[in-house]
Amino acid sequence: xxxxxxxxxxxxxxxxxxxxxxxxxxxxxxxxxxxxxxxxxxxxxxxxxxxxxxxxxxxxxxxxxxxxxxxxxxxxxxxxxxxxxxxxxxxxxxxxxxxxxxxxxxxxxxxxxxxxxxxxxxxxxxxxxxxxxxxxxxxxxxxxxxxxxxxxxxxxxxxxxxxxxxxxxxxxxxxxxxxxxxxxxxxxxxxxxxxxxxxxxxxxxxxxxxxxxxxxxxxxxxxxxxxxxxxxxxxxxxxxxxxxxxxxxxxxxxxxxxxxxxxxxxxxxxxxxxxxxxxxxxxxxxxxxxxxxxxxxxxxxxxxxxxxxxxxxxxxxxxxxxxxxxxxxxxxxxxxxxxxxxxxxxxxxxxxxxxxxxxxxxx
Amino acid sequence: xxxxxxxxxxxxxxxxxxxxxxxxxxxxxxxxxxxxxxxxxxxxxxxxxxxxxxxxxxxxxxxxxxxxxxxxxxxxxxxxxxxxxxxxxxxxxxxxxxxxxxxxxx
Amino acid sequence: xxxxxxxxxxxxxxxxxxxxxxxxxxxxxxxxxxxxxxxxxxxxxxxxxxxxxxxxxxxxxxxxxxxxxxxxxxxxxxxxxxxxxxxxxxxxxxxxxxxxxxxxxxxxxxxxxxxxxxxxxxxxxxxxxxxxxxxxxxxxxxxxxxxxxxxxxxxxxxxxxxxxxxx
Numbered sequence: 138x139x140x141x142x143x144x145x146x147x148x149x150x151x152x153x154x155x156x157x158x159x160x161x162x163x164x165x166x167x168x169x170x171x172x173x174x175x176x177x178x179x180x181x182x183x184x185x186x187x188x189x190x191x192x193x194x195x196x197x198x199x200x201x202x203x204x205x206x207x208x209x210x211x212x213x214x215x216x217x218x219x220x221x222x223x224x225x226x227x228x229x230x231x232x233x234x235x236x237x238x239x240x241x242x243x244x245x246x247x248x249x250x251x252x253x254x255x256x257x258x259x260x261x262x263x264x265x266x267x268x269x270x271x272x273x274x275x276x277x278x279x280x281x282x283x284x285x286x287x288x289x290x291x292x293x294x295x296x297x298x299x300x301x302x303x304x305x306x307x308x309x310x311x312x313x314x315x316x317x318x319x320x321x322x323x324x325x326x327x328x329x330x331x332x333x334x335x336x337x338x339x340x341x342x343x344x345x346x347x348x349x350x351x352x353x354x355x356x357x358x359x360x361x362x363x364x365x366x367x368x369x370x371x372x373x374x375x376x377x378x379x380x381x382x383x384x385x386x387x388x389x390x391x392x393x394x395x396x397x398x399x400x401x402x403x404x405x406x407x408x409x410x411x412x413x414x415x416x417x418x419x420x421x422x423x424x425x426x427x428x429x430x431x432x433x434x435x436x437x438x439x440x441x442x443x444x445x446x447x448x449x450x451x452x453x454x455x456x457x458x459x460x461x462x463x464x465x466x467x468x469x470x471x472x473x474x475x476x477x478x479x480x481x482x483x484x485x486x487x488x489x490x491x492x493x494x495x496x497x498x499x500x
Numbered sequence: 501x502x503x504x505x506x507x508x509x510x511x512x513x514x515x516x517x518x519x520x521x522x523x524x525x526x527x528x529x530x531x532x533x534x535x536x537x538x539x540x541x542x543x544x545x546x547x548x549x550x551x552x553x554x555x556x557x558x559x560x561x562x563x564x565x566x567x568x569x570x571x572x573x574x575x576x577x578x579x580x581x582x583x584x585x586x587x588x589x590x591x592x593x594x595x596x597x598x599x600x601x602x603x604x605x606x
Numbered sequence: 607x608x609x610x611x612x613x614x615x616x617x618x619x620x621x622x623x624x625x626x627x628x629x630x631x632x633x634x635x636x637x638x639x640x641x642x643x644x645x646x647x648x649x650x651x652x653x654x655x656x657x658x659x660x661x662x663x664x665x666x667x668x669x670x671x672x673x674x675x676x677x678x679x680x681x682x683x684x685x686x687x688x689x690x691x692x693x694x695x696x697x698x699x700x701x702x703x704x705x706x707x708x709x710x711x712x713x714x715x716x717x718x719x720x721x722x723x724x725x726x727x728x729x730x731x732x733x734x735x736x737x738x739x740x741x742x743x744x745x746x747x748x749x750x751x752x753x754x755x756x757x758x759x760x761x762x763x764x765x766x767x768x769x770x771x772x773x
Contacts, residue, residue, distance in 0.1 A: 172583070173585070183508045183509060184688065185686075185688035188649075189666050194649065194653075195747075254561065257560075264568075266545045266557065269559055269561070270560060273563070276562040276563065277562055282537075283541045284501045284502075307508065322609075322610060325646060327646075327691045329612075330689075331690050332613060334728070334729050334765050335729055335766060335769060339613045353545040476665060480645035480667035482644075505713055
């Protein structure tokens with residue numbers, strides 16, 4: 138059986154960052170990803186990131202992705218692409234399918250960095266062609282350079298909904314409205330302002346009631362909500378659209394963590410069921426770590442930092458870094474994570490993560 | 501519709517030089533792109549129909565997780581077109597229902 | 607009209623921001639107008655300013671404070687703001703006109719001398735504007751800075767130009 142010291146499942150920002158840290162310390166790293174190319178969701182982020190210089194502020198997501206890939210290649214990390222990790226057993230064996238053939242990989246330590254999947258919102262007509270996730274249309278536009286329609290409506294005003302709406306305009310589509318069920322806008326004011334000054338209305342206390350069309354979406358019917366989130370009859374409005382994007386949150390892709398026996402906690406602020414982990418990103422199963430959206434829905438910037446944290450902790454656990462060296466490195470990362478998780482948007486996540494990690498430390 | 505010019509991504513350099521067949525019709529695709537992208541660029545909206553109610557379906561998640569985009573590719577059903585790259589001469593068909601797997605012969 | 611409910615800063619919200627220069631400073635010439643109103647961890651504007659006129663400090667969620675006496679209106683802060691929230695206004699452009707420098711990330715780009723429709727923060731067309739300059743160097747990383755000339759009374763109102771299909 139093939140063996141490695143650290144197997145990382147998922148080559149997105151968290152996985153790549155962990156690979157860089159661990160390999161820098163001397164760990165033998167095998168990075169496994171089911172996609173044809175590494176980078177996770179990073180390469181479709183064509184906007185400039187926020188934060189400080191160390192967080193790559195003002196750098197576009199895909200440029201950060203290119204930097205990370207270069208760093209991984211420099212360190213001779215083994216990267217297995219088109220490889221689906223279908224199972225995790227014992228301590229610790231991964232079942233991997235590549236090119237229709239099955240192989241096993243034994244690893245001393247495993248980092249699960251499998252990211253998240255978009256939530257669905259069910260309403261009559263939601264299965265019609267043309268109704269898709271906001272991330273889905275982002276992939277089609279920014280990676281595949283294809284627009285599946287010309288007139289879009291965005292359901293959800295969190296940062297994903299606002300950013301993807303702006304990117305729809307950049308791709309040459311029209312956005313007839315951003316629809317938000319809550320009474321206020323979910324994402325950053327600046328993202329909303331960019332849309333408003335391009336004439337895109339943001340309709341709060343509104344939701345989608347139905348999508349209509351024969352072989353594809355042709356119309357979206359919106360309805361207003363009262364302060365108890367009930368539909369107000371008679372307030373229906375019809376919009377002619379050929380794309381309906383759903384930006385209603387993300388949920389961690391946690392199958393492997395469940396299978397490995399990790400304990401979970403249900404934390405709405407982090408996207409639902411998240412694996413309990415300590416300050417070293419280690420789960421309740423010794424030797425299995427998590428980082429990125431799997432450990433709690435956040436952003437690419439925090440995924441990179443958590444990946445670094447996991448990489449450093451694993452290098453320490455394998456004896457490649459002394460406790461002293463590891464402590465200094467971890468403190469630098471924690472400082473950056475804390476500075477990112479501040480302000481009215483970051484506070485809720487910081488508190489939720491602290492709660493989760495306190496449980497992890499207690500085990 | 502293909503996005504030929506983009507304010508951040510620049511000009512689309514790759515040309516659609518690969519010929520694939522979709523329900524008997526020949527369309528051109530960019531080498532290496534997912535089947536779903538080529539179909540959407542060519543204006544094809546429906547990828548399959550559901551088994552019971554014959555409802556039209558197409559791309560939903562675009563990252564190979566939801567299976568809404570499945571079609572029959574070179575005779576094999578349930579192929580996720582959003583993560584499967586095109587190949588010259590590929591034959592793609594709208595899938596009706598669950599599809600049939602041919603018996604494997606030894 | 608509030609930022610939280612409509613996505614548009616009201617005049618009251620704008621007036622409170624530490625990144626907005628005084629009317630008196632605006633009258634003296636080109637100066638930055640930083641319409642950053644929420645505590646988000648972010649500080650590339652502070653890093654980019656060659657005159658040290660923008661202060662964020664620690665924690666980096668602080669709203670950027672503009673030292674309008676130090677500000678020369680060079681506009682280097684405009685393309686680095688990930689929120690596209692910084693503009694430069696020059697009330698001294700001519701007797702009747704002021705210029706507004708704004709960030710723009712769409713195609714097609716307007717050309718110098720072209721007449722375009724100028725929009726306010728709600729995307730409403732408020733006046734015609736003449737494109738005075740289009741800056742698109744590599745270092746701006748695809749955030750183009752467009753300078754338009756507008757009637758003086760629109761200088762603190764105009765924040766965008768219409769997309770091609772609306773022009």
